[in-house]
Structures are given as structure tokens and as C-alpha cells.
Amino acid sequence: MAQDPARNGPTLRTLGTLWVLAAFAAGLAASAMWMSSRHAWREHLTQAYVTGVGLYESLARGAPLPNGTTAVPLSPDAAALAASGDFARLPDSPKPAYVTLLPLSSTGIEAQASANLTLAIVSGDLPYRVADITPSNSSPATALGDVTRLMATYCSAPVLYAGRDGQSWLRITAPDIWSCAAAPRDLRLFSLALGLLAITALLASVGQTAQSFRSFAAALGTRRRIGGPTLYDSSGPRELRDTVAAVNTYLASERDQLAHRALVLSGVSHDLGTPATRLRLRAALIEDGDLRTRLEADIDRMTGMIESVLTLTNAELSSEAPRRLSLRALVEAVVADYEDMGHPVELIHAPAQMQTTHSIFTSRSTPARFSLDEGQVVVTARPVALQRALQNLIDNALKYGRRAKVWLTADSQAAAIWIEDEGGHDHLAQMEGLTGPFRRGENAARIDGYGLGLTIVATIAEQHGGSLSFDPAPHGLRACLRLTRQ
Structure with missing residues (x-):
């Protein structure tokens, strides 16, 4: 055994x-x-x-x-x-x-x-x-x-x-009394050295044990970030090993549940394809145009909701491999797609602002700011997931704010994508609570949606070590998708 x-x-x-x-x-x-x-x-x-x-x-x-x-x-x-x-x-x-x-x-x-x-x-x-x-x-x-x-x-x-x-x-x-050879060996320096050596060894051992706990805590705190491990291995005392084993068991169970959920939703989506197609064909035979339109909308809403849940589950699985990419190029490509389709989406070409940190080698007391050339904002990210998050934010801005302005800022620690709309900021207090699944605002009753768009964005932001937040803008709301640079 x-x-x-x-x-x-x-x-x-x-x-x-x-x-x-x-x-x-x-x-x-x-x-x-x-x-x-x-x-x-x-x-x-x-x-x-x-x-x-x-x-x-x-x-x-x-x-x-x-x-x-x-x-x-x-x-x-x-x-x-x-x-x-x-x-x-x-x-x-x-x-x-x-x-x-x-x-x-x-x-x-x-x-x-x-x-x-x-x-x-x-x-x-x-x-x-x-x-x-x-x-x-x-x-x-x-x-x-x-x-x-x-x-x-x-x-x-x-x-x-x-x-x-x-x-x-x-x-x-009197060579045995007052000479160097007669003096007894002075061990006081050796005793001090022994004490210092023992203290150093003990502090090193204690520090190593404490560091093993700190390392595991830091790794666990960033497990949803880009490149985070799926399993943890730690050397240290038995209690830490037991904790790591329990966490690994829990994470494996969580991944299995997400994978099972994705499999079930994928099967449901696939199985609903044929009945949904038959329903659309039968709806086309309905002579009442208004009834036919409503029935087709209900069918689209049913299949769209399942696809949204499947998208959220896939986002939680984090199955896409991360890679280094130009964040500015990705934002420009997404905005260009909307512009090609005639949507009122504008990319503001403001250079990304970088802020330096305080250094002992400079006499400057306040951080300095300087601009980056275009194309220099490089991050480690999952491009498909990040593109989906940006599209969800732009879609929300177009649905509720008629138009969208997009720009990029960055510093040495993080990069941020800003999306500003013109829909007013009467519902700013509700926005933080709308990142939960199946939650929609009061002004969304007549607008198509399933209440999962912001949930997907928040999940993707968390996986990139960032966050999703909202601020008031002059004519509407300003969403900020912040990402940790790695």
C-alpha cells in the first residue's frame, strides 16, 4: 500500500x-x-x-x-x-x-x-x-x-x-605564568559564534517554514490569474501538506463540476438544435405574422440563453491557453469590426500613460508620468476571452447608451480598457450588483438580453487578475476593465 x-x-x-x-x-x-x-x-x-x-x-x-x-x-x-x-x-x-x-x-x-x-x-x-x-x-x-x-x-x-x-x-x-602559551584558551569568541550560528540556523528554519506558508497563500490567492497552476505542490510541515492536498482535492472537484456542467449544457444545446429548427420551420407556416414573430423570438431567446450559460461555464473553466499580446492591437481590431458594421463605436487614440514608482536612486518625491508609443501595451492574456469581454461591454454601451467610446490606459502594474456610453447615469448605483448571473437593470425590460453579459466580463477580468468597475461619465456611464500586466 x-x-x-x-x-x-x-x-x-x-x-x-x-x-x-x-x-x-x-x-x-x-x-x-x-x-x-x-x-x-x-x-x-x-x-x-x-x-x-x-x-x-x-x-x-x-x-x-x-x-x-x-x-x-x-x-x-x-x-x-x-x-x-x-x-x-x-x-x-x-x-x-x-x-x-x-x-x-x-x-x-x-x-x-x-x-x-x-x-x-x-x-x-x-x-x-x-x-x-x-x-x-x-x-x-x-x-x-x-x-x-x-x-x-x-x-x-x-x-x-x-x-x-x-x-x-x-x-x-615564569613561562608557565606570564606568557602567551600560559594563558588559557579563550573560548568566549567561539561561544558567541556558536550562539550566532544557532540563532541564524533557527531563524533560517523558521523563515523557511513561514515562507512555505506564504508562498502557498500567494499562489492560492492568484490561482485564477493567467498562468496559475491547476494543482499545488508544497514542501513544508505536515499541516501545510495536508492543507495543500485538501485544496487540490477541492479544486479538482470544482473543475470536474464545471466540466460536467459544460458537458451537460453542450449536450442540451446540441439536442435543442433539431427541435428548435423544427419549431422555426413550423413557425414559418403560421399565417399570423405577429404571432410568428413572437414565437421565433422566444425560440431565439431560449437557445441564446443556453448558449450564454455555456459561454459563462467555458469562461469559468479557463481552458484557453494564455499568451503575450498587444492589448492596443486587440482593442483596435474589435472596434474596427464594429465600425465596419456601421455601429457608433469610436476608438480614442490617446497614448497610454505610464506612472513611475518612487526610487531611492532619484531625488524626485512624486511619481513621474510619461506616454507610451502605440503598440507598447503588452499583456499576458487569453485573447478570445478578452475579446468576448470587450464585445460584451461595447454591446451593453450600444444597447443602453446609443454609442460607445473606447480608449486604453496603462501603468507598470496594470492596463485598463475604458468604454464610455451616453445613456445617462441614473442607474450607476445598480451597476455593481449587475455582475451577478441573470441580473438585469430596471431599464432592460424592453431590451434583449439574458443577464449574463457583465457576469462573463467580471469572470474574465478576475481570471486576468483584474476587476470590472463603473464610474459616472459626463453623459452616461464609464466601464473600466482592468487587467494585471504579467
Whole structure:
């Protein structure tokens, strides 16, 4: 048994749960990396501080050196250079040499048991602003701890020289305390990158899911337009797939019903052909001319009504393939047909007006308008259906307004065909309601018609992404058939 493809894929609940869990896991991992890095860094600086305090005890009172530190006495020549403050000339000094001097001396009873120290920090990268972190009232041990912590803060390879009572000088190194290799790996940047990457991935997933719903909604909203799909296919959560499958089932049922209706009406029209012909032949045998005329009119009205319903059904089926065409050429051809038959239909050759939209690349605050040359209004349309709609509007104008004026306007988004009559605008309020099937105005009682002409026009306009509207004109009504340009 084949599996329904609409049931494949995760549901929105599953996706939402995965998003929440992924966000929680990413946040937990980023926080763990951040906190681990901060803890390691604090431990590193604390160790440097403790080493500095222990180093002072070793230098001032002769205690053992802290773990990880070495002290090597300078040669007499090097000691002389150090005593004179010329640390840059020492053999082991980095080049260039940035020298930071710091005297450390005890006061009171402590001064009798401790030696006075002079420290020189020689770095090839930066000078150390020890004065900013060493208060004047701090003890020498804590001051040296602050200094070594400062040295461990930066990625450098400083050399520490210590002079005791201005006589003996020592070169002190601690590669495991204040060097780049000793600093713990800083994972804070990686934690930020992980958080941003997780947020980006989650937003992309959420956006993709939302876009699948938006795309289907947009496609469904334009399904009656030119080139719209007959069936929809969508990738996304299961709920969207189920919705698409239900819509496809409904559309297929709707198309089948329309096709069945067209088939029935076509059969009825065909089957009525022979009886209608016999009725016309028998009506011709009636000697009463007035009765014969009325009977023939009833026969024509019966067959015409069925043909109109069949035309409306075919328009709803949208079976005609759309193609690109010149709207101006189509309008000119239709008007020319009426002119050849002597009907008072006039084509106004006004150039189509185009309106630009606002652009960030221009300083113009209001949209500009310019005229198109004749033949430039190109649309994607069903030519037979569009011709039928235009003919219905012109026929209405001739029936109820004696004459028709036709012209064309266009902009970058839509094109409009205008038909103006001279029948007065007393019934303008009724026109919007006459687009329904089998609806006729109050002034149509003595005029032939079936109440489907405007319904067909409105259906064709909707299939072209447009609309049918009515406005007052100086001497009558003005119908506007608007089409979306594609």
C-alpha cells in the first residue's frame, strides 16, 4: 500500500519542539563555553597573583621561589647596566624594549626584615601601566602580585628584572605564568559564534517554514490569474501538506463540476438544435405574422440563453491557453469590426500613460508620468476571452447608451480598457450588483438580453487578475476593465 505523501514530513509541533530544544542546547553549550573560559581565565590570573606574592617573599625575605619561576643572577656587566637603568642594552632584553620601573619598599617593622626591591619589566610589545593598579597604601607583596597578574593579562613575553637593595640583580622568568602559551584558551569568541550560528540556523528554519506558508497563500490567492497552476505542490510541515492536498482535492472537484456542467449544457444545446429548427420551420407556416414573430423570438431567446450559460461555464473553466499580446492591437481590431458594421463605436487614440514608482536612486518625491508609443501595451492574456469581454461591454454601451467610446490606459502594474456610453447615469448605483448571473437593470425590460453579459466580463477580468468597475461619465456611464500586466 502506497504511503500518502501528504503524511510525510514533520509536523509543526515536532518542528517547534526541535527548535526549542536546539535553542536550549545551543544556549547551554554557548553558556558552558563562556563560563568555562571565564573560570579558566580567573584561575590563571589568580595563579599569577599568588605567584607574585610568593615571589616577593622569596626576593625580600629569602623564601623559596614559587613553582614555575626561575631567578638567575646577572653578570657583573649586566648588573651594572641594570643599576644604571639601561635595561634596553641587556643581552636578554627584547628588541624594541619597553621598560616599566616599579620600586617596592617596606615600611615600619617590616622594613627591618625585608630588602628594598626595584623591579623592571622589559617587554617587546607594550609598556605596563602599573601605577593604575597599584595603590599607594598597598603592601609590597600585594603590589607585586598585582604586577604579575597584569603581566599575565596580556599576550606578551616580558622579562622581569629584580634588584635587591640596589646591589644584586636577578633575571626572573615564569613561562608557565606570564606568557602567551600560559594563558588559557579563550573560548568566549567561539561561544558567541556558536550562539550566532544557532540563532541564524533557527531563524533560517523558521523563515523557511513561514515562507512555505506564504508562498502557498500567494499562489492560492492568484490561482485564477493567467498562468496559475491547476494543482499545488508544497514542501513544508505536515499541516501545510495536508492543507495543500485538501485544496487540490477541492479544486479538482470544482473543475470536474464545471466540466460536467459544460458537458451537460453542450449536450442540451446540441439536442435543442433539431427541435428548435423544427419549431422555426413550423413557425414559418403560421399565417399570423405577429404571432410568428413572437414565437421565433422566444425560440431565439431560449437557445441564446443556453448558449450564454455555456459561454459563462467555458469562461469559468479557463481552458484557453494564455499568451503575450498587444492589448492596443486587440482593442483596435474589435472596434474596427464594429465600425465596419456601421455601429457608433469610436476608438480614442490617446497614448497610454505610464506612472513611475518612487526610487531611492532619484531625488524626485512624486511619481513621474510619461506616454507610451502605440503598440507598447503588452499583456499576458487569453485573447478570445478578452475579446468576448470587450464585445460584451461595447454591446451593453450600444444597447443602453446609443454609442460607445473606447480608449486604453496603462501603468507598470496594470492596463485598463475604458468604454464610455451616453445613456445617462441614473442607474450607476445598480451597476455593481449587475455582475451577478441573470441580473438585469430596471431599464432592460424592453431590451434583449439574458443577464449574463457583465457576469462573463467580471469572470474574465478576475481570471486576468483584474476587476470590472463603473464610474459616472459626463453623459452616461464609464466601464473600466482592468487587467494585471504579467
